[in-house]
């Protein structure tokens with residue numbers, strides 16, 4: 001396994017609820033670095049990217065809330081991720097809400113990588129400023145990375161698109177807005193909803209996802225939204241949706257991705273300790289990362 005570099009992004013500007021800015025603390029508190037070191041991995045925590053203070057935050061555009069703040073955070077993250085990937089290390093980005101993925105994908109692209117994406121999420125995150133029902137940018141990062149939406153997001157840190165639709169797979173979807181569904185169909189990305197996971201099994205879904213994201217690319221970026229998991233296992237998220245990925249399916253998915261040997265970079269996002277129960281979701285995040293980076297029963 002390549003060296004791991006942890007980057008915290010304590011930002012909640014992609015949505016309206018406070019608390020997800022404490023996600024990096026919650027995940028660190030659950031023992032992330034220590035547990036990965038116990039596995040024999042080379043792990044360094046690079047600390048947090050700077051995030052504007054909430055006292056100065058403002059909404060100029062109801063369809064792109066806190067746009068200036070999101071751009072500032074994602075631009076700073078993009079530069080750190082670019083440097084880590086260019087050094088041959090794996091960035092492990094701790095959100096923050098899912099808007100931070102705009103910065104991490106831009107950073108992987110800026111390092112010169114042609115990559116695929118596995119987007120593990122209850123939602124599509126394929127809205128643009130034209131389709132969004134909420135104005136929350138955390139519902140837009142996958143669209144932005146594919147070159148759809150406002151230029152200040154699609155061209156952040158470099159030209160659009162950051163990733164090609166033929167190498168993008170959405171896993172775990174079960175809450176998609178009507179106009180967003182149309183965009184998803186038109187985009188040409190592959191979607192495995194919960195129905196497909198039920199019918200095919202997580203093993204087959206991940207084998208196919210790894211092939212689509214990995215074949216013909218330099219590697220795979222995993223964008224792991226904890227709300228992909230069922231709220232039973234990950235209650236501390238801002239937009240929970242019933243009927244999600246189980247504890248066992250989640251671990252299997254991470255193990256298969258580890259076995260593929262194709263992992264390039266990772267986001268772990270949407271952990272909100274204010275909504276959590278005794279840091280259950282922070283601990284779940286750490287456990288999944290351990291499986292992703294090679295932990296096994298025996």
Ligand SMILES: NC(=[NH2+])NCCC[C@H](N)C(=O)O
Pocket residue numbers: 098121123124125127132133134135136138139140175176177225227239270
């Ligand atoms: N990464 C997330 N949790 N995204 C939630 C998005 C919710 C909704 N589709 C919206 O655009 O507002």
